[in-house]
Amino acid sequence: MDTESHSSERNSTSLEEDRISCLPDEILCHILSFLPTKNAVATCVLSSKWRLVWALLPNLCFDDRLCLMYENTRALTEDASTRFEDFVNRVILCDSGKINKFSLRCSRLINFSRLKSWVSCAVMCNVVEIELNLDNYKHIKEAIELPESIYTSRALEVVKLNLKFFIKTPPPGNFFPNVKTLQVALNNLDNNFPExxxxxxxxxxYLSIKGYLYVGDLVTLxxxxxxxxxxxxxxxxxAGSDTELEVVIRAPNLEYLYINDYLPISYMVDELHSLTKAVIDIDCEYIGEFQxxxxxxxxxxxxxxxxxNTKFLSWAKGILYALVFARQIEDFFPTFPFLTRFALVVxxxxxxxxxxxxxxxPNLESFVFEVDEVRM
Structure with missing residues (x-):
């Protein structure tokens, strides 16, 4: 009887023991890193042990598609958006540790002044990667001002800005001193963009630029x-822009180049001595419509x-269509002395x-040949 009682008590103790909470904070933080930020923060109510574990998370990723319930119209209400912003504000202001990544995806930002303070807080925590994606940035009447500290941070290595931004007074010297990856979306690309x-x-x-053209002026990139x-x-x-865009690329150490342009009017590409792969995507349906x-x-x-000078070349059907009208140009098709692989669509x-x-x-070893059956 005593043996059965002792065994029952031991089993009861084993069931009541919270072994997960006994783990070191580093392991608990690693576990929480696999959860959305909202769910990770919610663990603070489990016990006193969990109250501040979420604050040690190296990645803060906020996405209102995950944190909020969409209505039947798939559009967020103003109250829901405000609650989401309040949540982001509380989390980032309470976080006092080092932030590895700060990511924000928001379909409807109400208070734009908060965005500047969030970025400032992340920079103060030596953030390594910042990603800002505002789905409604095309409809913003005024450009968003980011804090100057983002451009001078020495901890920052990856920057992804999918929003309309500007700098009031450019800081002196170099920008992004240790940034190796920069992705920007430039709305209403014109000669005032921060070249x-x-x-x-x-x-x-690594540089990625997505430019939206609206005006009908001559723009140089x-x-x-x-x-x-x-x-x-x-x-x-x-909206059927007739903008003439001149693109100048000088990058002697460039190895990979991807261009997607609906109307390639002027490209000055020089000194690409290290280029190994070039992908050129042009949609021929616009050719002759605006230019x-x-x-x-x-x-x-x-x-x-x-x-x-590239070793690998790939192009869309628009290239071949344009070359049909380029025969009057002397030596209209250049020699590719180092090309070994070629892919094309006709x-x-x-x-x-x-x-x-x-x-x-002359040194071509293989090619991929794709026929567009839609127009055949």
Missing amino acids: WLFSNCPVLE NISSLTLKRLTLELVDC SIDAVAQGVVQLLRGVN DDSGWHLLPLIFSRM
Whole structure:
């Protein structure tokens, strides 16, 4: 009887023992890192042991799609958005530890002044990666001012800004002194965009630019960097813009280049001595609608000449379509002396140019040939 009683008491004690809470804070924090920030913070009510564990989380990721319930219209109410912002405000102001990543995805930001304070707090906590994604940034009448500290932080290495931002007074010297990855979305791309933001990053290796074009002026996009290794450039036409965009790329250490442009008019691509892969995506349905076909053809030839040192080349059907109208240009298709792999998409135009194209690729080893059956 005593033995059965002792065994029963031992089993009861085992069931009541909270072994998880006995784990070191470092392990508990690692467990919480797999949860959304909202759920991780909610563990503070479990016990006194858990009250401040969430504050040790290295990554603070806020997404109102996960933290809030959408209504039937899939749009957040103003009250729900305000509650979400209050939650973000409480968490980031209470966090006193080092932040590895601060990520914010918000479909409806009500108080834009809070965003500046959140970024400032993250920078003060030596944040390594910042990602800001505002779904409604295209409809913001005034650009968002980010704190100057974000541009001078020495801890920051990755910056992703998908919002309309500006700097009132640019700080002197270099920007983002240790940032290696920079992704920006520039709304209403014009000659007032912060071009110096790209060229003054001393260790930048990966740059991604998504530009939205609305105006009908001549815009110059100048990208110059001695450290850049990867560049992606995506230009989006909004409401039938007839903007003429001049793109200048000078990056002697660039290894990868991706360009998605609906109307390549002027590309000055120089000194790409290290280029190994180039992907050029052009949609031919816009050619001749806003710009003359001759101007687009000239732009395509100019761009191909700038990337002729690459070892891998891939292009969409718009390239071949434009080359059909470039035959009046002397030596319109350049030689690719180092190219070993080639991928292309063709439709019902430009087939007769393929023998010439392949003859300018003396070291070609393989190619991927895709036929667009939609237009065939």
